[in-house]
Amino acid sequence: MIENFTFYLSLVIAIVLLIMLANKIKVAYPVLLVLAGLGICFIPGIPIIHIDPALIFIIFLPPLLYEAAWSISWKELWHWRRIILSFAFVVVFLTAMSVALVANHFIPGISLALGFLLGGIVSPPDAVSAGAILKFVKVPKRMSSILEGESLLNDASSLIIFRFAMIAVATGQFIWYEAALSFSWMLLGGVGIGLLVGFVFMKAHKYLPTDANTDIVLSIVTPYLMYIAAEEVHSSGVLAVVSGGLLLANKRHLFLSSTSRLRGVNVWESFCFVLNGLVFILIGLALPEITEGLRNEGVSISSAIGYGLLITLVLIVGRILSAYGAVIVTLIMRNFITVADTRSPGFRVPLVLGWTGMRGVVSLAAALSIPVQLADGSAFPQRNLILFITFIVILLTLLLQGLTLPYLIKKLITPNLETDLSEDEVYHHIRKELADHALFHLRTNYSEQLETDPVLQQMSRKWEDAGRLADDMVxxxxxxxxxxxxxxxxxxxxxxxxxxxxxxxxxxxxxxxxxxxxxxxxxxxx
CATH class of the missing domain: 1.20.5 (Single alpha-helices involved in coiled-coils or other helix-helix interfaces)
Incomplete structure (x- = not known):
């Protein structure tokens, strides 16, 4: 570890430079990082980076999911709950099942259980990749809300499938009623533990004599404790982090000071910036170890690439069909129940929504977490082939969909479909209303102090000026x-x-x- 410290330091510097380049040329940085990792691994003398599979989930997933939960709007998540839940659970399950059936039929040595294992790995789209791309293009708020909400929950559903498939591979059997009970516990237990741990930390922030520094440290510890506590009792650590993160995010103004909130945002952005950069460059750096394992198993690289292309095609087509299927179901169900949006999105929105299926962080972490050996000491069947197919899927979806998605959005999507006002106009309108509300409260409750205190008088004039600000005086x-x-x-x-x-x-x-x-x-x- 110590002898490779210079390499790790150089890797971080390379990540920063590559992300700067990606922002300059307006390309999603995960694309450049994966390609860079792929190029670096061919440089002679580069050490092979190997992370203990058992630590992959614990290192990367909890903080990334927690930060996503703090960033998302609960109001938007609830507003679009039906389509978000359908994409996060129903579509993920159908995708995993499609991959399992295709892999079992066309790939030699892949049983149905291994097919579901592969399906659980590659079924969840990556939120980081989509977010990096959407930074350069404007999309309707409803689309970004659906993508954010889906990405927050689909990791949990895919990892549940992954866990059940691992059990089936290890034991050679699948008992449906035991799986149903286990699935229920993973859902309910994960959400319950996340809310419980979140409640405890919320009270700790509120009643203990903390300052900004201790608040930030506690916030970093929180997702790890949520994840570990849930996993220890065999429930979903991902759902624990998501549910606990949503609770704390929506109550942050009650237990965190303004200083803690401001500093915490900066710390978390930098922390997740490094984690995301590392995990994407690790995707490229992992290739030599995977290809060596394929050679040892006697699988040709060309055949493995073909299998990866096949699975990628299944994923892309399946997601696009699912997007159109969700629209059709919504149009039918609006006749019977109240839906979030009664307008028909046409063919454009489902196509773009279906094309946002880049794979990344979770798929890599899940694939690398497959143990090398089973409990009886025998080699895990087709491990390196599954890893290689996962690598091909991530690489192809990032390159094909990641590079073409901005063009597709610009051609097919018109921003601000939900309102006649632009985001800036809405912002300044609320700003004026906020000033009027502050001025009314000041004059109603502190009229005597206002007559004598020059500071309050100055504050009053400031809010009066803000209230008179015309829409075009930006x-x-x-x-x-x-x-x-x-x-x-x-x-x-x-x-x-x-x-x-x-x-x-x-x-x-x-x-x-x-x-x-x-x-x-x-x-x-x-």
């Missing part, structure tokens, strides 16, 4: 440039004053510099 880009220049000159003046006055406390100067940074950050919302 800060223009030219004005922002001037404002940024002024802030820069203020920073220069502060640094100069700090250098010239030896007795001036530098901490005071740093507080003013922090205020300037906050003012500059506000420009993003003006």
């Amino acid at each position: 800060m223009a880009e030219a004005c922002k440039v001037i404002y940024l220049d002024i802030l820069s000159k203020q920073r220069e003046w502060l640094h100069q004053k700090n250098n010239e006055e030896a007795t001036l406390d530098e901490d005071i100067v740093r507080k003013h510099l922090l205020n300037l940074d906050l003012e500059e950050e506000k420009l993003r919302f003006l």
